[in-house]
Amino acid sequence: MAQAERPLSDHPTAAESADARTTLAGLGEAAVLARIFPRLPAADAALLGPGDDAAVLAAPDGRYVVTTDMLVHGPDFRWEFSTPTDLGWKAAATNLSDVAAMGARPTALVVAIAAPQDTQVDVLEGVADGLRLACAELAPGCGVVGGDLSTSDVFTIAVTAFGDLDGRRPVRRSGARPGDVVAVAGELGVAARGIALLFESGLEAARGTDAHAVARQLRPMPPIALGVVAADAGATAMMDVSDGLALDARRLARASVVDIEFDALGDDQLRGGEDHSLLATFPADVPLPDGFLRIGAVAPGVGRLLVSGSVFDELGGWDPYAQWDGRLS
Amino acid sequence: MAQAERPLSDHPTAAESADARTTLAGLGEAAVLARIFPRLPAADAALLGPGDDAAVLAAPDGRYVVTTDMLVHGPDFRWEFSTPTDLGWKAAATNLSDVAAMGARPTALVVAIAAPQDTQVDVLEGVADGLRLACAELAPGCGVVGGDLSTSDVFTIAVTAFGDLDGRRPVRRSGARPGDVVAVAGELGVAARGIALLFESGLEAARGTDAHAVARQLRPMPPIALGVVAADAGATAMMDVSDGLALDARRLARASVVDIEFDALGDDQLRGGEDHSLLATFPADVPLPDGFLRIGAVAPGVGRLLVSGSVFDELGGWDPYAQWDGRLS
Incomplete structure (x- = not known):
C-alpha cells in the first residue's frame, strides 16, 4: 500500500541496539533482499532469474506443472520446534512433492514471505538456506527464480513450485x-509420530525419544x-x-x-x-x-x-x- | 501440520448460530472449496486445472513468465476500506501487471489464502469474484488453476501469475x-491520492471527495x-x-x-x-x-x-x- 503520505513510523529501538539494526524494519527491503539473494539456489531452467518484474522459465516440451502451498506460523509450523532452515526446507519439500506426484521433475520455485518487522534478518537467511539445501538434496537443478517480501504479525511463507514433464503424460x-x-x-506415520512427540514433551525430549521421527517432521524427505x-x-x-x-x-x-x-x-x-x-x-x-x-x-x-x-x-x-x-x- | 493426535478444538459458537455454521471453521476445508471453485475463472491455457496435486499449463513457445506478490491485511489492504471483491481484484491486478510489464500475455494464476477461522465463507466467495472479474476485465482467458487454503489470524493472499510471450523476447x-x-x-498518482483520502477521512467521505481516486486505489486498472x-x-x-x-x-x-x-x-x-x-x-x-x-x-x-x-x-x-x-x- 503506497503511503508516502503517512509519516515514517517511529522505531525507537532501531537507534538503540545492534539487534534492532539487523531487524527487517531496521534494514529495509532492499538491504534484506541483498542479504538473501546470494543464499538462494539458482534454477537450471531460468532463462531470466530474479530482479525484473517477472522471471522467464524454459518449458522445452511446451507444458509446465504448477502447484502452491502456504505455511503459516501456528497451524503449519512453530518456531518452538523449527529453525528457520527447517522452515525453508519444509516449504520447499512439501511443494516439490506435489510436482513429483504428477510424474514431473521440479525445476523452480517462487517464494513469498510475510514476516514481523522485528524479525532478525538472519531468520530470512536461514529460510533461504533451507530452500537451497532442500533443492540440492531433493531436486538438484531446481532453484528460486522470484519472490516477494511483506510484513505481517504472523510469519507466513507461500511457495509456488514448477516442474517439467519432459514429454511424459501427467499422472493424475x-x-x-x-x-x-x-x-x-x-515412510508412513513417521512425521506424525514426530509431531505427537513434540507436542507431548518438547523438542529436546522428543529428540531423545525418537530423533528420526522428529527430523522427518521438521525436514520431510x-x-x-x-x-x-x-x-x-x-x-x-x-x-x-x-x-x-x-x-x-x-x-x-x-x-x-x-x-x-x-x-x-x-x-x-x-x-x-x-x-x-x-x-x-x-x-x-x-x-x-x-x-x-x-x-x-x-x-x-x-x-x-x-x-x-x-x-x-x-x-x-x-x-x-x-x-x-x-x-x- | 498433521495433528490427529490433538483433540478437535471446541468451537462453542459453532452449534449456537447460523453465522458460526458458515465460518471457515464451521464448514471445514472441503466445503469451503466447494463453495469457491465454481466462482473462479477458468484458464484457456490449462491442460489440467485445479483438483489434482498440481495443474498442467500450456507453454506453446517453450517458455513462460512467472511472478508472485502477497497482500497482507494491515500493510497492504484493510477491510475498513476494501470489500472481499476489491481484494480479489487487487491481488489479481497487481500480479497481472508484472506479467504485462515483461511484454507477456497473462495466462493463469494460482492463489494461496490464509484466513482467520471465524471468517465467513462469503468473504472467500467475494475474493473469488474479484479474481474472476479482474481476469475478465484485464486479461480475458486468464484463470485460476490452483490454490491452497490455510488459517491465520492475519488475512493473507499470495498470488503467483503466469504469462505467455507468444514468441516475443521478454522486455527487461x-x-x-x-x-x-x-x-x-x-494514470500517475491517482491511487496514492485515493489512499491519502481514505486515511484522512474514511471510505464514505473519501468517495465524496474523489470517487475515481478511491476506486483506483481499491481496484487498480x-x-x-x-x-x-x-x-x-x-x-x-x-x-x-x-x-x-x-x-x-x-x-x-x-x-x-x-x-x-x-x-x-x-x-x-x-x-x-x-x-x-x-x-x-x-x-x-x-x-x-x-x-x-x-x-x-x-x-x-x-x-x-x-x-x-x-x-x-x-x-x-x-x-x-x-x-x-x-x-x-
Missing part, C-alpha cells in the same frame, strides 16, 4: 483401474526422484500423501471411481500425515520400481477404502479450518 | 538506450493489454510502476546504466505508487503506441533520474519493513 489421481497394484514410496521413475514405469495414478494415507487413498479411489483395498496396515501408518510419501497404482504385470512397496490392490467399486477386507471410514487427516485450536504451543 | 528493465523516448501508459502492444512496437525496456514513478524510473535507469530525464511532472505524479501503470522506453524513431504518453528521454549516464533538468533524489515509494507503523486503521 483418476487413472487407477481395477486389477492395479497399490504401492507406496517413502519426500522421494522426489521416484515421481518420474513411477511415471516411466507406467503408474496409472499417483498422489502425494500429505494428509494421511487413508484419507488420501480414499481421495484417489473417489477420483478414479474404484475401491482401494489395503493389506494389513497399522493405524499410525493409515492416519499419520505429512510424510509426503508417494501413493501410486501400477498395472499388475509391471515390476514395481525400486523404492515402491506393494500395500494393496485396486478393485471395482465406488470410491471406498477397505483395510484387511473391511470398509475404513475413520480417515484421520488434518483440516486447518475445522481442527486448529489456535494454540501456538 | 535493462534495455533502455541513450536517445530512447520515455513513455507511460496508465493497470493497462495489461498494452504490455504486449509495447513489446510489439519495439519497447527497449519496460516495468510496472508499483512503488511510484520516480523510484521505479531510477530502478530502470540503474538497470540500464543510463540517466532518465523527465519533462516537468507534478510531485504527486512522481511519488504516488500503486497505479500499476507501465513505464517503457522506445527508440526515438518509433511512433508511440496508442495509450502511451511521452514523459521524457534517455541520456547517457550512471543511473540517475533528472526532472526538469535537476537530479531528483527524493523518490518516495513504500517499504513495508521500514515504513509500516503497525496500525490497522
Whole structure:
C-alpha cells in the first residue's frame, strides 16, 4: 500500500541496539533482499532469474506443472520446534512433492514471505538456506527464480513450485483401474509420530525419544526422484500423501471411481500425515520400481477404502479450518 | 501440520448460530472449496486445472513468465476500506501487471489464502469474484488453476501469475538506450491520492471527495493489454510502476546504466505508487503506441533520474519493513 503520505513510523529501538539494526524494519527491503539473494539456489531452467518484474522459465516440451502451498506460523509450523532452515526446507519439500506426484521433475520455485518487522534478518537467511539445501538434496537443478517480501504479525511463507514433464503424460489421481497394484514410496506415520512427540514433551525430549521421527517432521524427505521413475514405469495414478494415507487413498479411489483395498496396515501408518510419501497404482504385470512397496490392490467399486477386507471410514487427516485450536504451543 | 493426535478444538459458537455454521471453521476445508471453485475463472491455457496435486499449463513457445506478490491485511489492504471483491481484484491486478510489464500475455494464476477461522465463507466467495472479474476485465482467458487454503489470524493472499510471450523476447528493465523516448501508459498518482483520502477521512467521505481516486486505489486498472502492444512496437525496456514513478524510473535507469530525464511532472505524479501503470522506453524513431504518453528521454549516464533538468533524489515509494507503523486503521 503506497503511503508516502503517512509519516515514517517511529522505531525507537532501531537507534538503540545492534539487534534492532539487523531487524527487517531496521534494514529495509532492499538491504534484506541483498542479504538473501546470494543464499538462494539458482534454477537450471531460468532463462531470466530474479530482479525484473517477472522471471522467464524454459518449458522445452511446451507444458509446465504448477502447484502452491502456504505455511503459516501456528497451524503449519512453530518456531518452538523449527529453525528457520527447517522452515525453508519444509516449504520447499512439501511443494516439490506435489510436482513429483504428477510424474514431473521440479525445476523452480517462487517464494513469498510475510514476516514481523522485528524479525532478525538472519531468520530470512536461514529460510533461504533451507530452500537451497532442500533443492540440492531433493531436486538438484531446481532453484528460486522470484519472490516477494511483506510484513505481517504472523510469519507466513507461500511457495509456488514448477516442474517439467519432459514429454511424459501427467499422472493424475483418476487413472487407477481395477486389477492395479497399490504401492507406496517413502515412510508412513513417521512425521506424525514426530509431531505427537513434540507436542507431548518438547523438542529436546522428543529428540531423545525418537530423533528420526522428529527430523522427518521438521525436514520431510519426500522421494522426489521416484515421481518420474513411477511415471516411466507406467503408474496409472499417483498422489502425494500429505494428509494421511487413508484419507488420501480414499481421495484417489473417489477420483478414479474404484475401491482401494489395503493389506494389513497399522493405524499410525493409515492416519499419520505429512510424510509426503508417494501413493501410486501400477498395472499388475509391471515390476514395481525400486523404492515402491506393494500395500494393496485396486478393485471395482465406488470410491471406498477397505483395510484387511473391511470398509475404513475413520480417515484421520488434518483440516486447518475445522481442527486448529489456535494454540501456538 | 498433521495433528490427529490433538483433540478437535471446541468451537462453542459453532452449534449456537447460523453465522458460526458458515465460518471457515464451521464448514471445514472441503466445503469451503466447494463453495469457491465454481466462482473462479477458468484458464484457456490449462491442460489440467485445479483438483489434482498440481495443474498442467500450456507453454506453446517453450517458455513462460512467472511472478508472485502477497497482500497482507494491515500493510497492504484493510477491510475498513476494501470489500472481499476489491481484494480479489487487487491481488489479481497487481500480479497481472508484472506479467504485462515483461511484454507477456497473462495466462493463469494460482492463489494461496490464509484466513482467520471465524471468517465467513462469503468473504472467500467475494475474493473469488474479484479474481474472476479482474481476469475478465484485464486479461480475458486468464484463470485460476490452483490454490491452497490455510488459517491465520492475519488475512493473507499470495498470488503467483503466469504469462505467455507468444514468441516475443521478454522486455527487461535493462534495455533502455541513450536517445530512447520515455513513455507511460496508465494514470500517475491517482491511487496514492485515493489512499491519502481514505486515511484522512474514511471510505464514505473519501468517495465524496474523489470517487475515481478511491476506486483506483481499491481496484487498480493497470493497462495489461498494452504490455504486449509495447513489446510489439519495439519497447527497449519496460516495468510496472508499483512503488511510484520516480523510484521505479531510477530502478530502470540503474538497470540500464543510463540517466532518465523527465519533462516537468507534478510531485504527486512522481511519488504516488500503486497505479500499476507501465513505464517503457522506445527508440526515438518509433511512433508511440496508442495509450502511451511521452514523459521524457534517455541520456547517457550512471543511473540517475533528472526532472526538469535537476537530479531528483527524493523518490518516495513504500517499504513495508521500514515504513509500516503497525496500525490497522
